[in-house]
Amino acid sequence: xxxxWAEHYAPKHPVMQWVDERLPLPRLVYxxxxxxxxxxxxxxxxxxxxxxxxxxxxxxIVTGVIMxxxxxxxxxxxxxxxxxxxxxxxxxxxxxxxxANGASFFFIVVYLHIFRGLFYGSYKAPREMVWLLxxxxxxxxxxxxxxxxxxxxGQMSYWGAKVITGLFxxxxxxxxxxxxxxxxxxxxxxxxxxxxxxxxxxxxxxxxGVIILHIWSLHIPGSNNPTGVDVKGPQDTVPFHPYYTxxxxxxxxxxxxxxxxxxFFAPNYLGHADNYIEANPLSTPAHIVPEWYFWPFYAILxxxxxxxxxxxxxxxxxxxxxxxxxxxxxxxxxxxxxVRSGNYRPTFKKFFWILVIDVLILGYCGGAxxxxxxxxxxxxxxxxxxxxxxxxLPLIARFEKPLPLPxxxxxxxxxxxxxxxxQNALPGMGSDxxxxxxx
Amino acid sequence: xxxxxxxxxxxxxxGWLVVSFxxxxxxxxSEPPQPTAEHEFHKAPRHVNFSFDGPVxxxxxxxxxxxFQVFKEVCSACHSLKFVAFRDLQAIGYNEAEVKAIAKQxxxxxxxxxxxxxxxxxxxxxxxxxxxxxxxxxxxxAAANNNAIPPDLSLMTKAxxxxxxxxxxxLTGYQKQPADLLKHFPDAKTxxxxxxxxxxxxxxxxxxxxxxxxxxxxxxxxxxxTVDQMAQDVSAFLTWTAEPKLENRHRxxxxxxxxxxxxxxxxxxxxxxxxxxxxxx
Numbered sequence: 109x110x111x112x113w114a115e116h117y118a119p120k121h122p123v124m125q126w127v128d129e130r131l132p133l134p135r136l137v138y139x140x141x142x143x144x145x146x147x148x149x150x151x152x153x154x155x156x157x158x159x160x161x162x163x164x165x166x167x168x169i170v171t172g173v174i175m176x177x178x179x180x181x182x183x184x185x186x187x188x189x190x191x192x193x194x195x196x197x198x199x200x201x202x203x204x205x206x207x208a209n210g211a212s213f214f215f216i217v218v219y220l221h222i223f224r225g226l227f228y229g230s231y232k233a234p235r236e237m238v239w240l241l242x243x244x245x246x247x248x249x250x251x252x253x254x255x256x257x258x259x260x261x262g263q264m265s266y267w268g269a270k271v272i273t274g275l276f277x278x279x280x281x282x283x284x285x286x287x288x289x290x291x292x293x294x295x296x297x298x299x300x301x302x303x304x305x306x307x308x309x310x311x312x313x314x315x316x317g318v319i320i321l322h323i324w325s326l327h328i329p330g331s332n333n334p335t336g337v338d339v340k341g342p343q344d345t346v347p348f349h350p351y352y353t354x355x356x357x358x359x360x361x362x363x364x365x366x367x368x369x370x371x372f373f374a375p376n377y378l379g380h381a382d383n384y385i386e387a388n389p390l391s392t393p394a395h396i397v398p399e400w401y402f403w404p405f406y407a408i409l410x411x412x413x414x415x416x417x418x419x420x421x422x423x424x425x426x427x428x429x430x431x432x433x434x435x436x437x438x439x440x441x442x443x444x445x446x447v448r449s450g451n452y453r454p455t456f457k458k459f460f461w462i463l464v465i466d467v468l469i470l471g472y473c474g475g476a477x478x479x480x481x482x483x484x485x486x487x488x489x490x491x492x493x494x495x496x497x498x499x500x501l502p503l504i505a506r507f508e509k510p511l512p513l514p515x516x517x518x519x520x521x522x523x524x525x526x527x528x529x530x531q532n533a534l535p536g537m538g539s540d541x542x543x544x545x546x547x
Numbered sequence: 548x549x550x551x552x553x554x555x556x557x558x559x560x561x562g563w564l565v566v567s568f569x570x571x572x573x574x575x576x577s578e579p580p581q582p583t584a585e586h587e588f589h590k591a592p593r594h595v596n597f598s599f600d601g602p603v604x605x606x607x608x609x610x611x612x613x614x615f616q617v618f619k620e621v622c623s624a625c626h627s628l629k630f631v632a633f634r635d636l637q638a639i640g641y642n643e644a645e646v647k648a649i650a651k652q653x654x655x656x657x658x659x660x661x662x663x664x665x666x667x668x669x670x671x672x673x674x675x676x677x678x679x680x681x682x683x684x685x686x687x688x689a690a691a692n693n694n695a696i697p698p699d700l701s702l703m704t705k706a707x708x709x710x711x712x713x714x715x716x717x718l719t720g721y722q723k724q725p726a727d728l729l730k731h732f733p734d735a736k737t738x739x740x741x742x743x744x745x746x747x748x749x750x751x752x753x754x755x756x757x758x759x760x761x762x763x764x765x766x767x768x769x770x771x772x773t774v775d776q777m778a779q780d781v782s783a784f785l786t787w788t789a790e791p792k793l794e795n796r797h798r799x800x801x802x803x804x805x806x807x808x809x810x811x812x813x814x815x816x817x818x819x820x821x822x823x824x825x826x827x828x
Binding site (some may be wrong): 149179188191194195201202205241350351354355357358360361362365366368369371372375376381382385386394411412413414416421429431434435437438441443444456462479480481483484488490491494495497498499 | 549550553556557560561562563565566567568570571572575580596602629635639653671698701705706707708710744748756772789792795796797799800801803804807808810814817818821822825
C-alpha cells in the first residue's frame with residue numbers, strides 16, 4: 109500500500125484463494141491492519157491509543173445494543189427501564205456500568221490519542237486529512253455522548269439537555285426557533301428523548317464509517333513516529349502484524365484492567381449523583397454540570413461574562429466554545445513549522461506543556477460551580493487556550509530554531525539518545541531542519 | 548491568510564477574556580462575595596464504616612434485615628420504595644414464606660381494581676408486587692407533609708454524594724440551630740415547620756427527626772436499637788436497595804481482573820518475544 113516493500117497478500121489455503129479472487133476483503137484487512145502495512149519501528153506506547161479507541165467503540169456498540177433491547181424511549185418509563193435493566197436483567201448492571209464508564213474510557217483514550225497527535229505533529233503534511241477526519245470523529249463522539257447522557261432521563265440528563273440546546277437559543281433572531289425545532293418542543297420532552305435515542309443509536313455507526321476513512325487516509329502516507337522523520341527504506345519499518353498487533357494486545361490488556369477496576373469497584377465515581385434522581389422540570393439542580401469530558405469546553409462557555417457592545421456574553425461564550433474545537437481544523441496550517449516531532453522543537457515543547465496544564469485547569473474549572481474564583485481562573489485559562497493555537501503556535505513556527513534531526517528512523521533507534529533530542533543537542537549546532545522532514 | 552485571520556480571532560477572544568477577567572477581578576476585590584449560612588455551616592457527611600465498603604465489601608444480612616425493619620416501622624409511613632419488590636427481600640436473607648408473610652401483612656394495600664366492579668380497590672400485596680406507595684399521588688403527599696413531598700428512597704444512597712454516609716449523618720444530625728449561625732446570619736433562622744440539620748444542603752429540612760429515641764424499633768435479633776444503630780442499619784438497607792447487585796459486581800470484578808492480569812502478562816511476554824530480534828538490531 110504505502111511503501112513498495114510492503115508484504116503482499118498471498119493466501120495459501122485454496123478456500124482463501126477462492127475468496128480473495130472473488131471478494132478481496134481478506135486482502136483489504138491484510139493491507140490495513142495486517143502484515144501488509146509497514147509501520148515505523150520506533151513507535152512508543154502513545155501509538156497504542158488509536159487501536160484502544162477502536163476497542164472502546166466496539167465495547168460501546170456491544171453494550172449499547174444490548175441496553176437498547178431493555179430501554180424504553182419514553183419520558184414516562186425511561187428512568188424506570190434503566191433501573192429495571194440494573195436490577196432484573198441478567199448482567200444488566202454490568203452492561204449499564206460498562207456502557208457509562210466505557211464512554212469515559214473512550215474519551216480518555218481519544219484525548220491521549222489527540223495529545224499524541226499534537227505533540228508529535230501528526231496533523232502536519234502529508235497527514236492533514238487524517239487529522240481532519242479525526243476531528244470529525246471527535247465531534248460525532250461528543251454529540252453521541254451528550255445524547256446518550258440524556259437517555260436515562262435523570263435530573264442531569266434533563267437539565268443538561270436544556271442547557272446544551274439552550275446554546276442554540278443564544279443565536280440572534282433564529283436561535284429560539286432552532287432550539288424549539290431541535291427539541292421538538294419548548295423544553296426537553298418526549299419528542300426530544302425519542303430523537304436523541306434514535307440518533308444515539310445511529311451515530312456510533314457513522315463514527316465507525318468515518319474511522320474507516322481515518323485509517324484509509326492514514327495508510328496513504330503511513331504512520332508518523334516519535335522522531336517525525338519520514339520513513340526512508342525497509343530498514344525503518346516493521347509489518348503491523350505481528351509487531352504492533354502484539355504491542356496493541358498488551359496495551360489492550362492494560363486498558364481493560366484499568367477499565368475493570370473502575371467498572372467493578374467505583375462504577376459511579378465519574379458520574380453525577382443527581383442523575384439517580386428522575387428528571388423533574390420543576391426542580392433545577394444546584395449546579396448543572398456535564399460529564400467530565402466536556403468540562404474544558406464548558407469552562408470556556410462560562411468564561412464569557414461581559415457583553416461585547418451589542419453581542420451578549422452568552423452568545424460570545426457559545427461562539428468561543430464552538431471556536432475552541434473548530435480552530436483545531438486549521439491547526440495544520442497554523443503551525444507550519446516543517447519539523448513535526450515536539451522532541452526537536454524546544455520552544456514548542458515548553459508552550460505545549462503549558463497548554464496541557466491549561467486544559468487541565470479548564471477541566472477543573474468546568475466541573476466546579478460557576479462561582480469565583482473559578483470564573484476568573486477559567487477566563488485566564490481560556491485566554492491562553494485561544495492565544496496558544498491562534499497566536500503563539502504560528503509565531504513559534506516562524507521564529508523557533510529546531511534541534512538537529514536524526515538522519516533516519518533507524519539511526520534514531522540505534523542511537524537512542526537522539527530520540528531524547530534536547531539532551532543530545534550541542535549548543536550552537538546546526539539547527540536547520542533536514543529537508544527530508546519537510547514532508 | 549489563515550494565520551492572519553487566526554491572529555485576529557485569537558486576539559479578539561483572548562483580549563475580551565482578559566477584559567472580562569479584569570472586570571471580574573475588580574468586582575471581586577471591591578465587593579468580595581458575601582459568605583452564606585449554607586456555605587459556612589453545611590457539613591460533609593460523617594465517616595462511618597460499613598461492611599460493603601471497599602473492593603471486597605459485602606452486605607451484612609443481619610444488618611440489612613434490621614435496616615428493613617427500621618424502614619418498615621418508621622420510613623415507610625411517608626417514603627415510597629418504588630424500584631424494590633417484596634420478592635427482592637429474598638436477597639437479604641428472608642425465605643419465600645417469610646417474604647409472602649411480609650407482603651401480606653404490609654400496612655399499605657397494593658392498588659388494584661375490584662375484579663367484580665372494576666372500581667379502584669386495594670388488596671393485600673403479594674411477593675411480586677413492588678412496595679406500595681404511601682400516598683396516592685404527589686398532591687396527597689405534599690398535603691400531608693407541610694408541602695414537601697417525601698422522596699422515593701430506592702436510589703437515595705446513589706442520588707447523593709457519599710450517599711450511605713449522608714443518610715446516616717442526616718438521620719443523626721438534627722440539632723438546635725447554633726447560636727453562632729444566628730449571630731452572623733440573623734436572617735437564616737430556621738423557618739416554622741422546618742428542622743435544622745447541618746448535613747442537609749440548605750440546612751433546613753422539612754422532615755421531622757424520624758429516629759428520636761432508643762428502643763423506637765425493637766430488633767428481632769436482640770441488637771440494642773440506639774439511634775446511631777438504627778441510622779446505620781437503615782443506611783445499609785438503603786444502600787442495598789440502591790445497589791442490590793453490589794456483591795455480584797465485586798465478585799465478578801475480582802474474577803475479571805484475575806483473568807485480565809494473566810492475559811496481559813501473556814500478551815506482554817509475546818510482545819517481548821516477537822520484538823526480541825528487532826530490539827537487538
